[in-house]
Amino acid sequence: MNEIKLMSISEIIPTEEFIESRLDEVIKMIILSKVWTDPIRIEKNTNIIMDGHHRFESAKRLKLRYVPCCLYDYSDVMVTRNYDGKILNKNDIIKRGMSGQLYPAKTTKHEFKQLVSVKIPLNELM
Template sequence: MTGPDCLLLPVRLLRPTEETILARVREVVAMILAEQAWTQPICIEESVHALLDGHHRLAAARELGLARVPVQVFDYDEVELLSWRPEVAPTRAEVLARAMSGRLYPHKTTRHVFPPRPARPVPLASLTDRIGSRERASRAGLTMRALTRASNAGPALVPSRRHTSRSE
């Protein structure tokens, strides 16, 4: 069992299980830039790092060129698995297999319900690597000064409520 704190994991280690919608990814990028912080961790399964919630956030992180993202790691046995689509009844084994194979479900297929955990906003600058991030930051409409300024704000603990996945 993992602790309630968020971990910062490299983006490359996370395995999506669902497709994303480009327009939603752009909305999430805009929200992250407006806040200059990552406010909602991505939820992953502990054994293979399969995404259970946060597909659009992961795509936004990739678009922004972030090196790492805040995640909360769950034992899959403590997470309820449902489906947004009545014609699909995913199993945990199938979700993990899709994460490993890269054969993604359509967006909004799986629905996960998590036990409550605290979330910590993380300054955007602490999620980038300085090397190579200037070009990606520019493309995303950021300046390195804004990234550095954001990193000086320390993370604060924010209360969490029972979270129902919408695979953002």
């Protein structure tokens, strides 16, 4: 099972932009539920986001200090999208994240063998 870890917002590195209209929906869902249920999926060696850019930006806007993250290794994850006709690989994605040159929203697609959920009250993430 993949490790779940509460991570500081400042530790997490995005690789993609987000869609503002989608962000509004995610924030509303989080506020209404009053709990965080879907961890952000993070590459465990670099802290780049594999999945969860909208949840990450939502946490920032909600001024949360921490978010639950599920840590993965690229050896257990498949990348299934391409960008500008080039098939993406883990090195491309890591390089983009570390450089701060974000891909457009929804450019990368990671497929995970195992997904986990959590149930953490928002007040514990402040």
